[in-house]
Amino acid sequence: MTTTTEQATTEQATTEQATVLPLGELHASLADPLLDAMTFLNEVTERYPDALSFAPGRPHEGFFEPEDVHAHLDAYLTHLAERGLSGSAVRTALFQYGPTKGIIADLVARTLANDEGLHVDPGALVLTVGAQEAMLLVLRALCATPEDVLLVSSPCYVGVTGAARLLDLATEPVPEGPDGGPDPRAVRAAARAVRASGRRPRALYVVPDFANPSGTSMPTGARAGLLDAAAEEGLLVIEDNPYGFFTREPGSPGGPGGFGGPDGAGGRPTLKALDRRRQVVYLGSFAKTCFPGARLGYVVADQEVLAPDGRRTLLADELAKLKSMTTVNTPALSQAVIGGMLLRHDCRLRDANGPARAHYAANLATLLRELERHFPPAERARLGVSWNEPEGGFFAVLQVPFTADEAAMEHCAREYGVLWTPMAPFYPAGGGERRLRLSISALSRRQIEQGTARLAAFVRSRCPRAAAD
Amino acid sequence: MTTTTEQATTEQATTEQATVLPLGELHASLADPLLDAMTFLNEVTERYPDALSFAPGRPHEGFFEPEDVHAHLDAYLTHLAERGLSGSAVRTALFQYGPTKGIIADLVARTLANDEGLHVDPGALVLTVGAQEAMLLVLRALCATPEDVLLVSSPCYVGVTGAARLLDLATEPVPEGPDGGPDPRAVRAAARAVRASGRRPRALYVVPDFANPSGTSMPTGARAGLLDAAAEEGLLVIEDNPYGFFTREPGSPGGPGGFGGPDGAGGRPTLKALDRRRQVVYLGSFAKTCFPGARLGYVVADQEVLAPDGRRTLLADELAKLKSMTTVNTPALSQAVIGGMLLRHDCRLRDANGPARAHYAANLATLLRELERHFPPAERARLGVSWNEPEGGFFAVLQVPFTADEAAMEHCAREYGVLWTPMAPFYPAGGGERRLRLSISALSRRQIEQGTARLAAFVRSRCPRAAAD
Numbered sequence: 001m002t003t004t005t006e007q008a009t010t011e012q013a014t015t016e017q018a019t020v021l022p023l024g025e026l027h028a029s030l031a032d033p034l035l036d037a038m039t040f041l042n043e044v045t046e047r048y049p050d051a052l053s054f055a056p057g058r059p060h061e062g063f064f065e066p067e068d069v070h071a072h073l074d075a076y077l078t079h080l081a082e083r084g085l086s087g088s089a090v091r092t093a094l095f096q097y098g099p100t101k102g103i104i105a106d107l108v109a110r111t112l113a114n115d116e117g118l119h120v121d122p123g124a125l126v127l128t129v130g131a132q133e134a135m136l137l138v139l140r141a142l143c144a145t146p147e148d149v150l151l152v153s154s155p156c157y158v159g160v161t162g163a164a165r166l167l168d169l170a171t172e173p174v175p176e177g178p179d180g181g182p183d184p185r186a187v188r189a190a191a192r193a194v195r196a197s198g199r200r201p202r203a204l205y206v207v208p209d210f211a212n213p214s215g216t217s218m219p220t221g222a223r224a225g226l227l228d229a230a231a232e233e234g235l236l237v238i239e240d241n242p243y244g245f246f247t248r249e250p251g252s253p254g255g256p257g258g259f260g261g262p263d264g265a266g267g268r269p270t271l272k273a274l275d276r277r278r279q280v281v282y283l284g285s286f287a288k289t290c291f292p293g294a295r296l297g298y299v300v301a302d303q304e305v306l307a308p309d310g311r312r313t314l315l316a317d318e319l320a321k322l323k324s325m326t327t328v329n330t331p332a333l334s335q336a337v338i339g340g341m342l343l344r345h346d347c348r349l350r351d352a353n354g355p356a357r358a359h360y361a362a363n364l365a366t367l368l369r370e371l372e373r374h375f376p377p378a379e380r381a382r383l384g385v386s387w388n389e390p391e392g393g394f395f396a397v398l399q400v401p402f403t404a405d406e407a408a409m410e411h412c413a414r415e416y417g418v419l420w421t422p423m424a425p426f427y428p429a430g431g432g433e434r435r436l437r438l439s440i441s442a443l444s445r446r447q448i449e450q451g452t453a454r455l456a457a458f459v460r461s462r463c464p465r466a467a468a469d
Numbered sequence: 470m471t472t473t474t475e476q477a478t479t480e481q482a483t484t485e486q487a488t489v490l491p492l493g494e495l496h497a498s499l500a501d502p503l504l505d506a507m508t509f510l511n512e513v514t515e516r517y518p519d520a521l522s523f524a525p526g527r528p529h530e531g532f533f534e535p536e537d538v539h540a541h542l543d544a545y546l547t548h549l550a551e552r553g554l555s556g557s558a559v560r561t562a563l564f565q566y567g568p569t570k571g572i573i574a575d576l577v578a579r580t581l582a583n584d585e586g587l588h589v590d591p592g593a594l595v596l597t598v599g600a601q602e603a604m605l606l607v608l609r610a611l612c613a614t615p616e617d618v619l620l621v622s623s624p625c626y627v628g629v630t631g632a633a634r635l636l637d638l639a640t641e642p643v644p645e646g647p648d649g650g651p652d653p654r655a656v657r658a659a660a661r662a663v664r665a666s667g668r669r670p671r672a673l674y675v676v677p678d679f680a681n682p683s684g685t686s687m688p689t690g691a692r693a694g695l696l697d698a699a700a701e702e703g704l705l706v707i708e709d710n711p712y713g714f715f716t717r718e719p720g721s722p723g724g725p726g727g728f729g730g731p732d733g734a735g736g737r738p739t740l741k742a743l744d745r746r747r748q749v750v751y752l753g754s755f756a757k758t759c760f761p762g763a764r765l766g767y768v769v770a771d772q773e774v775l776a777p778d779g780r781r782t783l784l785a786d787e788l789a790k791l792k793s794m795t796t797v798n799t800p801a802l803s804q805a806v807i808g809g810m811l812l813r814h815d816c817r818l819r820d821a822n823g824p825a826r827a828h829y830a831a832n833l834a835t836l837l838r839e840l841e842r843h844f845p846p847a848e849r850a851r852l853g854v855s856w857n858e859p860e861g862g863f864f865a866v867l868q869v870p871f872t873a874d875e876a877a878m879e880h881c882a883r884e885y886g887v888l889w890t891p892m893a894p895f896y897p898a899g900g901g902e903r904r905l906r907l908s909i910s911a912l913s914r915r916q917i918e919q920g921t922a923r924l925a926a927f928v929r930s931r932c933p934r935a936a937a938d
Contacts, residue, residue, distance in 0.1 A: 017700070019747040023776040026787060027613045031776075035790045061557075064564040066546055069802070070539050077535055088530075095533040095760040129598050129796040136795055140635060144496045162794035166609060167636070231486065278488040293564040293801035307492045307500075318495060321504045325631035326605055326795060327598040332762035333538070334800050 029165040034158060037425040040406055044413055052451035053419040054438040057212060057394055059288050060359055061442075072340030073333075076104075079343050094336055100320040100329050102127025104339040108284075108298055110347040116244070118273055118282070124302035124316045126323060127330045131240060131285040131297035135205075136163045136326065137319045138238055138281055138299060142202050143169045149194045151204040151235065153182040155426035157212045160205050160240070173429045174204065180216030181208055184229035191233035203236040203281075208271055210243040210393020213426045213437040217391055220268045227271060231279055236303070239271040240283040245353055246360045247392035278303050281315070286338050288394075289349045289356075294334040360394065363440040366448045367396060374456035383463045394441040397423065398455075402462040404436040411458075418454040498634040503627060506894040509875055513882055521920035522888040523907040526681060526863055528757050529828055530911075541809030542802075545573075548812050563805055567798050569789040571596025573808040577753075577767055579816040585713070587742055587751070593771035593785045595792060596799045600709060600754040600766035604674075605632045605795065606788045607707055607750055607768060611671050612638045618663045620673040620704065622651040624895035626681045629674050629709070642898045643673070649685025650677055653698035660702035672705040672750075677740055679712040679862020682895045682906040686860055689737045696740060700748055705772070708740040709752040714822055715829045716861035747772050750784070755807050757863075758818045758825075763803040829863065832909040835917045836865060843925035852932045863910040866892065867924075871931040873905040887923040 023031055045055060080090045093103060105122035112118040128134040139150060139160075150164055154173030164171045174190045177183035182204065191201040206226070208218040218226065230237045247267055272282040282300040290296070301315035323329070345352035368389055375385050384401035402408070404422050413419050421439070423432035438455075440448060492500055514524060549559045562572060574591035581587040597603040608619060608629075619633055623642030633640050643659045646652035651673065660670040675695070677687040687695065699706045716736055741751040751769040759765070770784035792798070814821035837858055844854050853870035871877070873891050882888050890908070892901035907924075909917060 017746045019705070019772045021772055021774045021784060023774050023787075025613060026610050026774065027791075029794070030610065030787050030790055035793070038793065039790065058566050061560055061564055064560050066542075066560065066563060069542065069563070073535075073538065091530055091533050091535065094535060094538070095530055095762040097527050097756075097761045129800070132797045133795060141495050141499065144494060159794070159797075166791060166794045236488070277486045287566070291564040292566045295796065295798065295800040295802075303488045303490050305490045305492050305495065315490060318492075318499050321499055321508065322496075322635060324504070324507065325498070325628065325635045326602060327764065328601045328628075329764065331598070331764040331800055331803050333764075333802050333806060337802060 027166075028168075029162070032162075032165055034162060034165065034425055037406070037422070038158065041409075041421060044406075044410055045419060048413040048417070048419065051413045051417045051419045052443065052447050052454065054440070054443070054451060054455070055419045055421045056442050057439050058292060058442050060356065061291075062359075063356055064291055068341075069337055072337045072344065074340065075343050076336040076340035079340070094332050096332070098329050098332050098335075100324050101125065101316065102298070102330050102335055103332060104335045104342070105298075107339050107342045107347060111342055111349055112284070112300070114346075114348045115350040116270055116273060118270065118300070120300050121302060121314075124300055124314050126299050126301065126316050126319050127335055128297045128299060128323065129327050129330055129334075130287065130295045131242060131283045131299075132159050132163070133323070133326060134283045134297050134299035134319075135160050135238075135240070136166070137322045138203075138283070138301070139163055139169060140167055140322050141315065141318050142236065143167065146170065147199040148202040149199050151182075151187065151190050151194070151201055152428060153204075153206045153211070154428055155211075155213050155423060155432055156205070156428055157207060157240065158426060160238075161428050170199070171428055172201070173427065176211075176214060176216060177222075179219050179222065180211065180214070181218030181222060181226065182206060184222070184225045187226065187229045187235070188233055191235060201233060201235055203238050204230055205238045205240065206271070207240045207243075209241060209268065210246060210390055210395070212243070212393075213395055213421065213423060214397055215388060215390030215393055215395040217268065217393075223269065223271055223274055227274060227277075227279060231277055235279075237271055237275075237280045238283065239280050241270055242285045242288050243393040244270065245289060245350055246357055246394070248361045248364050248390070272300065289353055290338050290341050294338050296330065296334045296338045360441060361392065363443065363445060363448055364390065364392065364396065366445045367438060367440050367452060370449055370452035371398070371456075374452060383460075383465055385459060385463070394439050396438050396440070398436050398438055398459075400434050400436065400459055400462065401464065403433050405433065408462070409436075412455075416454045416458040418451050418458065420455070496635075497637075498631070501631075501634055503631060503634065503894055506875070506891070507627065510878075510890060513875075513879055514888060517882040517886070517888065520882045520886045520888045521912065521916050521923065523909070523912070523920060523924070524888045524890045525911050526908050527761060527911050529825065530760075531828075532825055533760055537810075538806055541806045541813065543809065544812050545805040545809035548808070563801050565801070567801050567804075569793050569798050570594065570785065571767070571799050571804055572801060573804045573811070574767075576808050576811045576816060580811055580818055581753075581769070583815075583817045584819040585739055585742060587739065587769070589769050590771060590783075593769055593783050595768050595770065595785050595788050596804055597766045597768060597792070598796050598799055598803075599756065599764045600711060600752045600768075601628050601632070602792070602795060602799075603752045603766050603768035603788075604629050604707075604709070605635070606791045607672075607752070607770070608632055608638060609636055609791055610784065610787050611705065612636065615639065616668040617671040618668050620651075620656065620659050620663070620670055621897060622673075622675045622680070623897055624680075624682050624892060624901055625674070625897055626676060626709065627895060629707075630897050639668070640897055641670070642896070645680075645683060645685060646691075648688050648691065649680065649683070650687030650691060650695065651675060653691070653694045656695065656698045656704070657702055660704060670702060670704055672707050673699055674707045674709065675740070676709045676711075678710060678737065679715060679859055679864070681712070681862075682864055682890070682892060683866055684857060684859030684862055684864035686737065686862075692738065692740055692743055696743060696746075696748060700746055704748075706740055706744075706749045707752065708749050710739055711754045711757050712862040713739065714758060714819055715826055715863070717830045717833050717859070741769065758822055759807050759810050763807050765799065765803045765807045829910060830861065832912065832914060832917055833859065833861065833863075833865065835914045836907060836909050836921060839918055839921035840867070840925075843921060852929075852934055854928060854932070863908050865907050865909070867905050867907055867928075869903050869905065869928055869931065870933065872902050874902065877931070878905075881924075881927045885923045885927040887920050887927065889924070
């Protein structure tokens with residue numbers, strides 16, 4: 001048979017012809033130092049499993065129990081039955097392909113109203129596979145050509161610069177102001193510079209609350225100013241809010257003038273809550289408020305889209321069209337389990353996260369206290385060491401008088417048994433070489449005390465002026 | 470306070486300035502007729518909920534029970550515990566962010582060995598959010614510039630042409646031969662034409678078994694020939710295999726010369742099973758063999774990638790880097806539930822799908838028998854009606870002597886109470902205007918009988934020569 005002969009020939013050719021793909025012929029994002037930096041970080045973490053790690057931004061898992069998954073799932077299925085769905089319809093909802101926009105938009109909308117005072121049409125929501133997919137969809141929808149530029153606050157979450165790289169989109173950094181968040185004047189200047197270069201500044205990506213990696217938050221008063229600047233420059237604002245709940249002193253930041261939802265919970269108003277022009281696209285995630293293993297996020301996109309034939313849709317509908325080409329729809333399993341969790345907490349995650357909020361707040365306070373203890377003010381100035389004091393979230397930034405790069409990080413892991421994240425990869429246009437990010441979310445208070453002691457020893461070992469001690 | 474004034478101004482601006490985004494300023498894929506066609510199909514399906522529908526390609530759900538989800542999940546967690554993971558490590562696996570490549574590659578590899586005789590290194594696997602995400606990642610990795618062209622068999626699954634549109638990649642159709650699958654000569658011709666136009670033909674997308682939408686399968690003998698042609702033209706082959714299990718006569722197609730796995734199950738060899746040059750990237754899905762609500766797919770990418778510094782990785786590792794920018798990782802929940810299902814079936818889905826395979830086979834046989842009954846040979850020729858006779862899968866194609874477009878489809882739903890899918894959107898370069906796709910997966914045999922009768926009445930009503938009846 002011809003086939004047999006061909007197979008024999010093929011087999012013989014094996015060793016000579018096995019496919020080898022030169023990296024340079026694959027998409028350029030694969031040779032991006034940003035992706036390599038992330039890979040390196042993961043590798044180092046695996047190589048030093050016993051090191052205390054200030055690196056991962058993952059939530060504390062002490063609140064998770066496998067039995068809860070069953071209870072959440074059952075709660076959602078019962079809810080469907082109570083809404084009048086037949087057994088067969090419940091089965092379809094759980095097991096089949098589902099609507100591209102998702103099946104729990106109503107529950108998410110109720111939760112946003114309860115927790116953030118955000119009143120959104122469930123039709124303006126798209127459930128996504130983490131906020132990461134939402135970012136990808138929003139960037140893809142908004143940036144039509146290589147001339148469309150995304151402004152990003154700098155330092156910037158690598159997820160958004162990475163998504164832009166995957167889509168071959170240009171980003172322009174806007175430096176964070178001293179108070180946190182991009183300064184409105186810097187936004188205007190960046191938008192004008194982009195326009196002067198013949199391109200279109202399309203949107204501004206910002207994490208106003210406890211940003212990753214800087215930990216900083218925008219003052220309440222600056223938020224409306226940022227929206228005004230963006231509107232004047234014709235920019236949409238992409239607000240990413242994974243950490244908003246986790247204020248260091250629950251109810252306090254922003255003080256009495258801050259936003260108080262219907263339940264009187266504290267925190268500052270989101271940009272979306274201040275949005276009067278529908279200029280804000282809001283990205284949310286259940287990774288930190290429920291758990292990451294469901295990989296559930298969402299986007300609120302209530303902007304109107306006008307077709308040439310006069311038809312009007314919401315941006316959310318357009319994002320759903322794109323989503324049918326990335327993941328078809330978000331797993332019903334994940335939506336059912338998180339939906340059940342929302343139902344069991346009466347769609348109030350801020351309350352449900354009371355213990356988690358207390359945990360993160362205490363951890364952050366511990367880190368700041370221990371840094372203070374190891375580096376008293378006078379010595380701090382002498383050594384050239386400083387840090388910021390975030391009002392909440394998972395991260396703080398330590399400034400040191402030496403290059404805090406991958407080599408330094410690996411040395412620190414090997415010799416001092418403590419891990420952290422170099423900041424430079426978070427700066428799209430360079431910078432941050434002497435900064436490191438410290439995450440407190442996944443450690444215990446005891447580990448933070450030990451880790452800070454080890455970190456202080458490492459920092460001293462690298463400080464030119466520490467020899468005088 | 471300044472803030473108050475600013476907010477008041479902002480509020481006043483509301484009605485005049487609410488953001489409206491012209492569709493023409495969003496990404497061009499959103500104005501693509503392909504996406505509109507899919508939206509239209511969904512809308513019509515919703516408008517005629519009582520119509521018998523040959524449209525959806527979703528699996529039969531009579532085999533799904535919600536209790537099974539709990540049992541599958543528990544089976545996977547027990548498996549982790551038996552492998553020696555502590556309670557805390559099990560919790561981490563289920564609830565946290567996880568490895569980008571996934572957590573059940575070992576179980577999927579065992580299943581591929583049992584069911585397809587495919588022996589793959591688990592390290593060459595990436596678990597994805599459906600095969601759709603795998604397609605997106607593979608296209609993104611392989612197509613580095615606008616000069617890189619994807620060849621697709623035509624008619625072609627819309628998921629792959631859609632993913633290409635999202636990434637602004639060019640596709641070139643290669644017509645399916647009369648026996649199913651792209652003809653090797655047509656592949657060579659298309660590759661050379663692309664090269665002559667100054668671009669690079671990069672890969673060929675093909676569904677060798679029971680293709681969506683055509684239902685056809687490549688003959689066994691043609692498969693090695695296709696691989697040879699692709700290798701000569703420097704093309705990787707992207708093999709998508711969602712329907713391979715569902716032969717009309719289990720064990721028979723391909724006959725004794727066909728591939729028999731270790732369990733003696735029938736079917737033809739996958740292209741990947743014949744791959745001696747590592748030239749095939751294999752896409753798999755659990756949507757049809759387990760259930761779609763988990764949204765779990767995977768890609769086998771065992772090609773070596775060579776970096777300029779001499780480091781070697783697998784293409785799977787590069788895909789994982791990209792995946793960290795699309796969905797970070799595939800939901801652990803979905804992987805745990807499908808992993809448990811695999812374990813409970815001893816990693817043999819072909820056996821586990823015995824009842825499903827019998828169901829689809831009987832349905833397809835029913836459709837073909839009913840078409841035969843309503844259109845006997847002589848009349849068929851007179852009317853200009855014909856259809857193909859797939860050996861398995863979910864789909865068959867009916868050729869009619871009139872334009873089977875959206876208007877015809879809506880008329881048919883309204884007046885005859887039966888739905889189907891126009892084929893034209895599946896032809897990237899035009900064609901298929903007088904063809905319609907019939908899916909048998911989600912109907913009962915009784916519904917297929919009724920639906921075929923209604924469809925036959927509709928077809929006669931449109932046939933110019935039917936008046937003579």
